Amino acid sequence: MGRAVSACKYTPRTAALIPAITLTAWLGDAQHALARVHVFSPAEARIEAHALASYALGQPRVWLVAHGDETLCAEWQQRLDAALARRLAGEPIAQIVGVREFYGRDFKVTAAVLIPRPETEHLLEAALTQWPAGARVALLDVGTGSGCVAISLALERPEAEVTALDISPDALAVAQENARALGAALRFVEGDLFAPLGGQRFAGIVSNPPYIAAADPHLAQGDLRFEPALALASGVEGLDTIRRLIAAAPDHLVSGGWLMLEHGYNQGTAVRALLTQRGFVQVETQHDLAGLDRLSLGRWA
Numbered sequence: 001m002g003r004a005v006s007a008c009k010y011t012p013r014t015a016a017l018i019p020a021i022t023l024t025a026w027l028g029d030a031q032h033a034l035a036r037v038h039v040f041s042p043a044e045a046r047i048e049a050h051a052l053a054s055y056a057l058g059q060p061r062v063w064l065v066a067h068g069d070e071t072l073c074a075e076w077q078q079r080l081d082a083a084l085a086r087r088l089a090g091e092p093i094a095q096i097v098g099v100r101e102f103y104g105r106d107f108k109v110t111a112a113v114l115i116p117r118p119e120t121e122h123l124l125e126a127a128l129t130q131w132p133a134g135a136r137v138a139l140l141d142v143g144t145g146s147g148c149v150a151i152s153l154a155l156e157r158p159e160a161e162v163t164a165l166d167i168s169p170d171a172l173a174v175a176q177e178n179a180r181a182l183g184a185a186l187r188f189v190e191g192d193l194f195a196p197l198g199g200q201r202f203a204g205i206v207s208n209p210p211y212i213a214a215a216d217p218h219l220a221q222g223d224l225r226f227e228p229a230l231a232l233a234s235g236v237e238g239l240d241t242i243r244r245l246i247a248a249a250p251d252h253l254v255s256g257g258w259l260m261l262e263h264g265y266n267q268g269t270a271v272r273a274l275l276t277q278r279g280f281v282q283v284e285t286q287h288d289l290a291g292l293d294r295l296s297l298g299r300w301a
């Protein structure tokens, strides 16, 4: 939510410049514009219209309903129209409102980090299943971005020692801010994969690395256009970072430790093969809620 605006004072002078409409009418118009431009369903468009209005006016969504009959003053209308214009121009809603929910918590989002995706909750859940409450283990999140996985791990498993690593100092700054806001205690490290960790070993390494093929046309579409390239693309097949992670992870896992990697829906076979060739055992791929390959893991025996 943005800064709350002062009470709307509707004046006849404003009325001469901008046709007066109510908040409910603006929400209806915004919903139609969003549905048309982004080909959203009415439900998706309604959610986004309310999110934009909530942000622009600095008020919770329930407030929008209670004040729907109010006529918009010039200041309110300008704020609402400016937020809608950004969204219609393609900017991701999470970057406009500055926040995205992940595993029940709000994470700050800027253009420096990947917007947390619901499917990444599967990676977190796999780790939470592997290390139940009370587990006193060292865990590492490589490519932490907003910190959504590492911070959720630290909050769900407070006995674990969690390290969050990223090559991007700007992403790490956002992750550290999120950790402070959410009251999570964990360590942040900047660097290229395992380089800054020396000989440290972990019971578990989790990662949602960049895994999109460099020439994938999706990179030039939708929200991806606004997210950091470093978080998205990785070589011709999208597997460069995954290959490097799998090659080096055994030097940073304790015996019996697990490597858990999110990847693309069409990369399960390749990632399982890479894990097996490197000597991991109990290698398997898990599916997301859509039934697609999403996560592969293996144990370093």
Ligand SMILES: C[S@@+](CC[C@H](N)C(=O)[O-])C[C@H]1O[C@@H](n2cnc3c(N)ncnc32)[C@H](O)[C@@H]1O
Pocket: 113, 114, 115, 116, 117, 120, 142, 143, 144, 145, 146, 147, 148, 149, 165, 166, 167, 168, 171, 191, 192, 193, 208, 209, 210, 211, 230, 231, 232, 241
């Ligand atoms: C797909 S994003 C994942 C962000 C976050 N973990 C999530 O799931 O929302 C990948 C992250 O890996 C980082 N990254 C890319 N290459 C890296 C490297 N060689 N070493 C460390 N981090 C890297 C990027 O900066 C980005 O934050």
